[in-house]
Amino acid sequence: MTETPPPRRARAEIDLGALRANVRTLRARVSPHTQVMAVVKADAYGHGALRCARAALDAGATWLGTATPHEALALRAAGITGPRIMCWLWTPGDPWAEGIEADLDMSVSDMWALEEVVEAARVTGRTARIQLKADTGLGRNGCQPADWPQLVDRALKAESDGLVKVTGLWSHFACADEPGHPSIGAQLDLFRMLLEHAEKAGAEPEVRHLANSPATLTLPETHFDLVRPGIAMYGVSPSPEIGSSADFGLRPVMSLKAGIALVKQVPAGHGVSYGHHYVTERETRLGLVPLGYADGIPRHASGRGPVLVGGRLRTVAGRVAMDQFVVDLDGDAVLPGAEAVLFGPGDRGEPTAEDWAVAADTIAYEIVTRIGARVPRVYLNERDDAEAVPGE
Known part of the structure; x- marks a missing residue:
């Protein structure tokens, strides 16, 4: 049977192979x-x-x-x-x-x-x-x-x-x-x-x-x-001040991704999102990410939340709204449907849940726990293979 492709609008990928590896790492510590x-x-x-x-x-x-x-x-x-x-x-x-x-x-x-x-x-x-x-x-x-x-x-x-x-x-x-x-x-x-x-x-x-x-x-x-x-x-460090997930031999299990819903060219001086807290400095391209605070994206990270789009780290431009937020693509040729990675393990250049926690002045516990029910969970590595490398 052909597997159902992951939804392009938005998804939280849950790596069960990483979770099993984390449990084995924790068992080894006791x-x-x-x-x-x-x-x-x-x-x-x-x-x-x-x-x-x-x-x-x-x-x-x-x-x-x-x-x-x-x-x-x-x-x-x-x-x-x-x-x-x-x-x-x-x-x-x-x-x-x-x-x-x-x-x-x-x-x-x-x-x-x-x-x-x-x-x-x-x-x-x-x-x-x-x-x-x-x-x-x-x-x-x-x-x-x-x-x-x-x-x-x-x-x-x-x-x-x-x-x-x-x-x-x-x-x-x-x-x-x-x-x-x-x-x-x-x-x-x-x-x-x-x-x-x-x-x-x-x-x-x-x-x-x-x-x-x-x-x-x-x-x-x-x-x-x-x-x-x-x-x-x-796979989230309970104390980033002591060590990262990698320092403890753990791998983050959740990756949050979405497809860019809209790309458009705008002139310099164009206000972005509610309150116009972000105004473009030059002619640029804006990308619309179809996730918002109704999905658990912290509004407090407005103007600060990091997102990987088109191989480059971007920052939320303006306020996070209920269902969407904007990133400034700085003229890059990103097309609708391109993947935006809000957070993941971090080993491919994407932000981590801890990066979002810093941006929102909270803890990574809250970042992963608050991702809402309308974001579908897509499960990876469901087969238990103790020899498999998490994420492969």
Whole structure:
């Protein structure tokens, strides 16, 4: 069968070969007894949760992680039934019973959550798998240390009643991407103390985990039984100040491309896009790129975002609009349909997601995650071949 050609208007190319290679690189950084949880929340950081989950599992990940229970349930419904799936961002009234029936590992950070999951276990007649999360200093989700003894005691009581099984104890770093930050050691010490309390009280977790992407890459003492790489799995450096993707042996998975929709000659002094923040200095040619902030292109990168067109790096001319933006082709003979590469791995001269992050004064996590649903994902290297070179 002939493969459907990629859409010329716009597409996000997702290199699953690169993703598998990244997972293998991350696995190589941890000890053999440490498992890898592939975090596929937010539609796998914009890359497509189902395809990326399968590729990560092919490469040796043994857990999947999502933020919401709905993300986790969607993976189960799509046929991912074997591996453990953990979800951690619950709100009152969320589908605890469905989570139990789908055999999810569900994070509990407060007494209200424990009460809801226990009630759901009673209703379903099944034991719920729960993981207790401690706030060791991030100040977001997680149980405060002062409340930890009560949460642990109540969870172990529910476990003795056969209603729950405490499968994990975990927390999350605030500043793991800043080596030497004093909070890192403080959080690690507190996590160890809270683990000791829970285990002395009778907890026998399957996994204890703390390490996110930067900790997986740079803090081996934080790996415990499982690591949770997210952005690193997609080949984006979690800390550009420490090293690039290439420095960590990772390759960016997403490339964002579009076909030039229109090329036209304009005179000097011609205003471009809303507000005329860009005015041509001389007679030139303008190229129209059919992507805008409705597709996730940051408006804040207006006048700064880099684009590779016709073998040369250009800059967004004027404001990014909802559906389109303009580049000044500087008289070059570029034709409609020519490829514009907003970002990719960077090894062919194209910008990277990090370059766009700098242009938009944000982080590369946001650049890839915000690419909208109307940009089709085109998957490359779907066949798992451990010997293949990513991108070939």
